[in-house]
Each structure stands twice: as structure tokens, then as C-alpha cells.
Amino acid sequence: MSKPAHLAIHNVTRQFSVDSRTVTALQYVSLTVAEGEFITIVGASGCGKSTLLRLGAGLDAGHEGEIRHRGDVVQGPSLDRGIVFQEPRLFPWLTVERNIALGLENATVSKAEKKRLVDEHLELVGLAGFAKAYPHRLSGGMAQRAGIARGLVNRPDVLFLDEPFGALDAITKAHLQGELQSIWAKEKITMILVTHDVDEAVFLGDRVVVMSPRPGRIREIVQVNLPRPRDRTSSTFGDVRARVLQSLNGTAHVRDPQPVPTETKSVLPRPAHAIAAVG
Numbered sequence: 422m423s424k425p426a427h428l429a430i431h432n433v434t435r436q437f438s439v440d441s442r443t444v445t446a447l448q449y450v451s452l453t454v455a456e457g458e459f460i461t462i463v464g465a466s467g468c469g470k471s472t473l474l475r476l477g478a479g480l481d482a483g484h485e486g487e488i489r490h491r492g493d494v495v496q497g498p499s500l501d502r503g504i505v506f507q508e509p510r511l512f513p514w515l516t517v518e519r520n521i522a523l524g525l526e527n528a529t530v531s532k533a534e535k536k537r538l539v540d541e542h543l544e545l546v547g548l549a550g551f552a553k554a555y556p557h558r559l560s561g562g563m564a565q566r567a568g569i570a571r572g573l574v575n576r577p578d579v580l581f582l583d584e585p586f587g588a589l590d591a592i593t594k595a596h597l598q599g600e601l602q603s604i605w606a607k608e609k610i611t612m613i614l615v616t617h618d619v620d621e622a623v624f625l626g627d628r629v630v631v632m633s634p635r636p637g638r639i640r641e642i643v644q645v646n647l648p649r650p651r652d653r654t655s656s657t658f659g660d661v662r663a664r665v666l667q668s669l670n671g672t673a674h675v676r677d678p679q680p681v682p683t684e685t686k687s688v689l690p691r692p693a694h695a696i697a698a699v700g
């Protein structure tokens with residue numbers, strides 16, 4: 422029997438009722454993510470990016486279709502799936518190390534092991550000198566690093582990141598993107614990151630998922646076959662960026678979404694919609 426996909430999103434549709442109207446946030450979204458892959462998701466506001474992330478992390482339900490993580494249906498949050506939000510959501514009354522330790526709250530580890538893990542992650546995100554600091558002493562970039570450390574500290578199998586650098590200035594953002602890519606390369610954790618920043622998506626992703634709104638669906642998946650760390654100034658980087666932008670601007674061919682036949686459930690195909698190989 423073949424190994425189950427690491428994360429398999431199959432024909433997912435999510436609707437919300439808003440003032441007696443039905444909003445289709447996602448429609449027939451299918452995506453198979455390989456172990457250790459870095460997926461980035463871009464798309465216009467309201468195309469369902471955060472909804473997809475929340476469903477994948479098990480923070481939302483009420484969808485049609487199926488999401489499986491290592492073959493098991495995702496039915497709620499799990500220590501195996503971490504999430505990092507745009508705002509770091511640190512507790513102001515806890516020190517940085519205690520905020521990071523919250524990521525281990527439900528994990529069965531000894532006190533000594535907890536301390537070792539927190540120290541290791543403070544080091545990993547470059548905050549070793551700020552263990553005892555309170556969040557008000559941190560810059561936006563440092564606070565976000567603490568948020569990433571909290572998301573990573575219990576070594577989730579998959580880390581979902583919802584616009585983690587969206588609120589940061591350009592220089593801090595570029596720096597943290599580089600750090601995140603190093604952490605990913607070192608730790609080999611599957612990452613799925615939502616962003617509005619096409620450069621960020623191409624810099625980090627093995628594949629860039631381009632979504633379109635109303636209803637939210639996958640328009641295209643752009644493969645990024647560029648060596649890491651990526652050079653944003655190279656012409657090949659520019660070519661991929663242009664490909665993603667072209668898709669976002671709606672100039673790429675769009676197929677109507679169709680449910681994937683149920684008999685393919687155990688071995689999911691590549692995402693149902695157009696796949697563009699670039700690079």
C-alpha cells in the first residue's frame with residue numbers, strides 16, 4: 422500500500438452564513454503537500470487563504486470534503502500542527518521564555534526538557550539574550566520571532582503561518598524571511614505560509630499556490646525550481662515572480678473547479694487545477 426500523503430486536502434468546500442447570505446469561502450480546493458515541503462499561498466483579500474489554513478490546522482470545521490494529515494482525518498487542533506499568526510499574540514505579563522514555553526503547555530515533557538527546548542528555540546530565532554524580557558521591550562520583528570519560536574517549540578509536523586511578516590517593515594521582513602528559510606532547511610518541518618507578498622512567496626515556496634476569490638479556489642500552482650537561498654535580484658527569480666503576478670492578475674487560463682472523483686481519495690493526484698512548471 423502506498424504511504425499516505427503528508428497533508429492531503431481533498432475537494433474542500435467551506436461556506437459561511439453571513440446575514441442570511443451564503444459566502445463560499447472555499448470551493449473544491451484540493452492540494453497534496455509532501456513531507457518537508459514549503460508551500461506558499463497568495464491571492465486577493467477574501468479568497469479563502471486564512472480559512473484554508475485554519476481548516477488545515479484543525480482550528481475550524483464545518484467544511485465539505487476531507488483533510489488528512491499522515492492519513493488521519495483532521496478533526497481538531499493537534500500538537501502535530503502548529504500555527505503562527507500575523508500578530509505574535511504574546512502575553513504581555515509573561516517573559517519571552519514563558520511565552521515560548523506556552524507552545525509546550527500540553528506536551529508531556531519534564532521541566533528540565535522544557536527548559537532545554539525553550540533555550541534551544543530562543544537560540545534558533547536569535548532571542549537568546551531576551552529570555553527574561555517582557556514583550557513590551559521587543560521590536561515588532563523580535564516579537565514575531567518569539568511567536569515563531571512558540572509555534573516551533575513542540576516540533577509540529579506541519580507549521581501553518583498566516584501572514585507572519587505582514588505587519589513588519591521591508592528590511593525586517595526580508596531578514597526574517599531569510600531566517601525562516603534557514604530554520605525550514607535545518608529543521609525539515611513542512612510549512613504552509615499565507616502571504617500577500619509575491620516576493621516572499623517565491624523566495625520561500627517550493628510551490629506557490631495562487632488562489633482566486635468568490636468562490637475561493639486554487640487558480641494555479643507555480644513550481645519554483647530555483648536553488649536556495651534564492652537571489653531576489655536574479656532574472657530567473659524575476660521570471661517566476663512575473664508568472665505568479667500574471668496568474669494573480671487573472672491573465673492565466675482558469676478552469677472551472679470540479680470535484681475530484683472519490684475513487685482517487687487514497688492516492689491523491691496533484692492539485693486538480695492548472696499546474697505551471699516554471700524555472
Ligand SMILES: Nc1ncnc2c1ncn2[C@@H]1O[C@H](COP(=O)(O)OP(=O)(O)OP(=O)(O)O)[C@@H](O)[C@H]1O
Nearest residue numbers: 437438439444446465466467468469470471472473
Ligand atoms: N467566521 C466567518 N464567518 C463568516 N464569514 C467568514 C468567516 N471567515 C471567513 N469568512 C469569509 O470567507 C471569505 C474568505 O475569508 P478569508 O479570511 O479566508 O480570506 P483571506 O484570503 O484570508 O483574506 P485576507 O487576505 O483579507 O486575510 C471572506 O469573504 C470572509 O468574509
